[in-house]
Amino acid sequence: MEINSPxxxxxxxxxxxxxxxxxxxxxxxxxxxxxxxASEEELFRLRKDVERLSERxxxxxxxxxxxxxxxxDEIRRLA
Structure with a gap:
């Protein structure tokens, strides 16, 4: 096989x-x-934030x- 052939x-x-x-x-x-x-870690963090904010x-x-x-009554009980 020739190296110069087309x-x-x-x-x-x-x-x-x-x-x-x-x-x-x-x-x-x-x-x-x-x-x-990285996206999965960010998604997990955002889901935790949504859960926390939903509770609030x-x-x-x-x-x-x-x-x-x-x-x-509830405020007194918490204090």
């Missing part, structure tokens, strides 16, 4: 292009995995809609 040059160019494409895809997948792990809203709704006497 067929050999075409095969080498195609092999280089395919190898570059594979390496490029591998780098993208690795990067997306790292981003995914429930308490505030109770305070806003309860009768004054019950509210006073």
């Amino acid at each position: 067929f050999t040059m075409i095969v080498i160019i195609v092999m280089i292009a395919v190898t570059a494409g594979v390496i490029n895809n591998w780098i993208k997948v690795r990067s997306e995995r790292e981003d995914s792990a 809203v429930r308490v505030l709704e109770t305070i806003a809609t309860d009768k004054d006497e019950r509210l006073r």
Whole structure:
């Protein structure tokens, strides 16, 4: 097989292009995995925040809609 033949040059160019494409895809997948792990941690933190804030809203709704006497009793009990 001659290195100077056009067929050999075409095969080498195609092999280089395919190898570059594979390496490029591998780098993208690795990067997306790292981003995914960070996104999952952020998602967990945000879910905990939503849970905490939902509980606070429930308490505030109770305070806003309860009768004054019950509210006073609850405040005394907490103090």
